[in-house]
Amino acid sequence: MxxxxxxxxxxxxxxxxxxxxxxxxxxxxxxxxxxxxxxxxxxxxxxxxxxxxxxxxxxxxxxxxxxxxxxxxxVPVGAEMTTQEVADLLNISRPTLIRFLDNGELPYHRTGNRRKIRYVDALAYRNKLVNQRHDALDELGALDQELGLGYE
Known part of the structure; x- marks a missing residue:
């Protein structure tokens, strides 16, 4: 990097x-x-x-x-990132990222005692999170309209 x-x-x-x-x-x-x-x-x-x-x-x-x-x-596309760099990219805490890694939500490998994540994998995961957030917002908007809580 x-x-x-x-x-x-x-x-x-x-x-x-x-x-x-x-x-x-x-x-x-x-x-x-x-x-x-x-x-x-x-x-x-x-x-x-x-x-x-x-x-x-x-x-x-x-x-x-x-x-x-x-x-x-x-950031070279083939680059590997540290857990702190990926946490910063995803705008989440490092402990939350470690939990995602331990749950297998994001691929990584170890170099010695350090976890390394490929930049392209971190970017793909960020895009997945953004899409999930958009879907949740769309669903909330639809519920608001259905319940008459939205703006007319």
């Missing part, structure tokens, strides 16, 4: 990120596989670099998040 930034961006960093995000998305060639980008080093020398468009799209997403004042973490 690569932490790109450990702290929230300053107001100046956020403003610069917003500006960069807008400018980069305006020139992004979405139908191309790669795009040439020019960078100037500290000596003023220009370097042309060919970057995959998928990476540039991701950079726009990162800049957008920074522009909104958020810290950013890059």
């Amino acid at each position: 690569t932490q790109l930034q450990n702290k929230l961006p300053s107001l100046q960093e956020a403003e610069l990120a917003r500006l960069c995000s807008r400018e980069l998305s305006a020139v992004l060639e979405t139908r191309a596989e790669s795009q040439q980008v020019s960078l100037t080093d500290k000596r003023g020398q220009i370097h042309n670099v060919s970057i995959p468009v998928s990476a540039l799209r991701m950079l726009v997403d990162v800049l957008t998040e920074l522009g909104e004042g958020n810290a950013v973490r890059l």
Whole structure:
């Protein structure tokens, strides 16, 4: 797991990120596989670099998040996460996550005495929880309507 930034961006960093995000998305060639980008080093020398468009799209997403004042973490899809990282992703406590793991609700494996969860498994479980919450809300809404407790 690569932490790109450990702290929230300053107001100046956020403003610069917003500006960069807008400018980069305006020139992004979405139908191309790669795009040439020019960078100037500290000596003023220009370097042309060919970057995959998928990476540039991701950079726009990162800049957008920074522009909104958020810290950013890059998680490789095949990455393994600690129980605390997964608990944070699911917005639940670590003991609750451990209970889910012990009940077999979420796959994991042990590395030494530590439990590791694949990022894709944690994301799939989060999507499952979100869908369950939506279904419960739909059911409550239907009950409200049925009992005449809803808004007319």
